[in-house]
Amino acid sequence: MNRSSHVDQVEKARLAWGEAMPVEVAVLAQACKTRTSRAVARQLGYSDATISYVLANKYQAGDQDKLFAKIRGALMGETVMCPILDEIGRDRCLSEQAKPFAATNSTRARLFHACRVCPNRQQKDVA
Structure with missing residues (x-):
């Protein structure tokens, strides 16, 4: 898959997380692919950068449990x-x-x- 070096959000997450990718990250990546990461970030109350860090498995600065709970509520219907x-x-x-x-x-x-x-x-x- 070489779309002028553009990697879609699902593939980005899959490459970064591998087999250990949490379901919340998979759902987040799919939402970002379907819509825009900016729209998803706004819905969750986070910045675009935070969403990018999560998909890249580099989110160290914040409360990942809280973010995953937000994903479960907003995107998974919890x-x-x-x-x-x-x-x-x-x-x-x-x-x-x-x-x-x-x-x-x-x-x-x-x-x-x-x-x-x-x-x-x-x-x-x-x-």
Whole structure:
């Protein structure tokens, strides 16, 4: 496959990860091939560079477990039971965990408190 030295995202991931490629990376690569990596990055809440690093098996700077959970929620349909919102995508759960307290929005305030003790919590607390 030589398309003027262009390697598609699935092939890039396969070459970088080999047999050890996690299913989340395979799904991410296919999504980037189907759409653009920029669109997928935006959907996941990450930069294009982060997506490229993950596909190249060079993502060392961030929380890979959190990124894989976002992929499972946004691209693979994984859901969790939220004590406030009921069943939601795992990606939305992670996004809600990261939001700050907002006294002006009762749902946001309830989520803030519930997320801090929720068994689905994955967001690391900032000091």
